Amino acid sequence: MEHSVKSVQADPKPPPRTDVGSKGLKINLETNYFPISVKNKFAELVHYDVSLKKHNKDANLPRKTKMEIFEKMKMIYEKDFKNYPLAYDSERNAYSVGVIPALQTPDCQSTYEIDLEESDGKRTQYKISLMVRHRANLQELTEALNCSAREQKTLPLNIFQMVEVMFRHYRAIKYELVGRRNFYSAGGEFGTPYPIGCGKEGVTGFFGSMRPASWKDGSLLLNIDVAHTAFYKEQPLLNFIQDFMNFREDDFHRPLEPFKRSKLLQELRNIRVQVTHSNIPRTYKIIDVSEHSAEKQTFPLKDENTGNTVYCTIENYFKNQYGKKIKFPKLNCVQVSPAERNVFIPFEGPFCFC
Structure with a gap:
């Protein structure tokens, strides 16, 4: 037996609703869809x-x-x-x-x-x-939404996209936008963040999306729903490592083993951290975890007196430049962008910052 399969159109249209139900009782239905009114339909x-x-x-x-x-x-x-x-x-x-x-x-x-x-x-x-x-x-969009039950008009997707971006613009400024339609408040506006382990915390936000509908002879509806995601907890980077790597006190007094360094780098790469060792708060992006400890990791430093370039350890640089004694000199450092500047920072220096 042969079966013929019809190809689907590039812009498929849902079948129009020809009539409303007539049996049973009418009820009031509460939904998380809210009507959007348009002041100027000819804009x-x-x-x-x-x-x-x-x-x-x-x-x-x-x-x-x-x-x-x-x-x-x-x-x-x-x-x-x-x-x-x-x-x-x-x-x-x-x-x-x-x-x-x-x-x-x-x-x-x-x-x-x-x-x-x-x-x-x-x-x-x-x-x-x-x-x-x-x-x-x-008007093209409103006419497509307000067509009669027997008519079928293609929704102008380019206009719908324009309206949706304009509708979410100021929410994207006020909140943290994840993806295209999920919004979260860094200040806990929608609920207190809750710990979920591994240096992260759960954050509550909302999902917002515009939907075309045939409700009331055609309209735009705003769909609002609760959303959840995970953010890195803002905390000292040492605390994050202790939580994520399940470190004990003695683990901070020796260099990371290669597999631990690889595991940590996979989690920290591209994370932004705010440093606290200088008077000016600066934010960097982590690009690597150093192979050597702070007492052995060196970088080229130009001597201001002689003009010569010498190699200085991270431990000595922090001691001479900032008057800070590194608490865990045997622990590795993080390298931050740009790579060509050879900027290494001890784990105890920055705060974890997503």
Whole structure:
């Protein structure tokens, strides 16, 4: 027996609901979906290409840093953006209601310079370029949502994406965004973090997503739900190691064995730590765990008096530069980026910082 299989369309449409139920009793149903009202159904939505550069090269930065730079641009160049709220997806796209006056001319590009103070106290210049990529009218979306039961209209996904990014923009500024739709408060706004072991803690937040619906002849609904995730606990790095590696006191007085070093590096790589040994709080990203202990690990250091380069141990550097005696000189160090600067910090120096 032969069976014919119909190919699925690229934009499948759900079958329309032709009628409502007629049997049984009507009930009130409470859900975690909330209606979104639209004031101006004929608003023009504008999609911009965003280019963020550092030293004329594409900036490879965390999403939160990109958002910080973008918001500072809007604040510095307030005249350009004052009446045109601009939402950013922390990647290469921005959206507004109405086109920004400086970009009214077709194929026009505007570039904005922003100086940002880094965690080490240095200032870095960034350049953000905006260019109109696409314009659309919100009416297309409302018409697709409000079509009759017998009609079937394709939902304009590009407009839906514009609206969703604009809707979550300010939540992404206020909260920690994990993925695209999960938001968490670092200050425990949604509940006190709870320990889950291995140097981590459980954090409560919320999931928020826009959904098209045929409810009340078509509408947009906001789906809100509770969400949970794990964050690294903000604590001294030594405490994290003790918890994660199940260390005893004597373990801190000898170098890490190769398999323990590998296990720890796998967990710490790309984690950001805030150092406490200098007067200026600085944040670094861990890239390695040193093979040698603080009393043996060396790095090239330029002598200010002679101008010659000498090799100095981490233990001696902290003693001479900061007047600090390392408590566990036989323990390894962490190496932080950039790799070419050979920056090593004892485990007892930084705080764990996610």
